[in-house]
Amino acid sequence: DQQVKQNSPSLSVQEGRISILNCDYTNSMFDYFLWYKKYPAEGPTFLISISSIKDKNEDGRFTVFLNKSAKHLSLHIVPSQPGDSAVYFCAAIRNQAGTALIFGKGTTLSVSS
């Protein structure tokens, strides 16, 4: 049973517009969430994270929102740029030791100029 779900396999956005990537989770014990970006033939790179005690975290063009009651988080990219085109993975901390992440299946973002 998938505990972290990214229901949209792909998203297409025009340059300069907002990209919104969504992620849902089922385990209420998750208390830390991360977003990773992955280009083809490279390893994922950490993008931004949020603790369950917060509902928003912002870093430049990237903002993550967490709605604990809905078990939902989203990544907003404003403005979107062609270099943002990549696969985005949502991940959650799985156990009390907090080391093993559970990843969603990823959303491929395409930003056209």
Next chain:
Amino acid sequence: DVKVTQSSRYLVKRTGEKVFLECVQDMDHENMFWYRQDPGLGLRLIYFSYDVKMKEKGDIPEGYSVSREKKERFSLILESASTNQTSMYLCASSGRFRGGPADTQYFGPGTRLTVL
């Protein structure tokens, strides 16, 4: 900057061969991980390690084993490679959990393994 390196970017092996994938990190991280990435399946955890000589099974450990003799090195072993192990293999490391950014996992570039 954290650096995680993997011994090969591309590897081609034959069915039944023993395969070693090596991963080295230079940040003195306690935790190391092996994932595989397949289209439509995302990243799936194979094994992870909290410390030297410690290992824990992830979600898909069947057909794999691991070795962690030194803190900086974590090896993934395919005892007898099969075609369904053709995949992208990703190694990652992280510091000890403190409920903050130390949990962030840093990934290597990946090894694209093809088993013929």
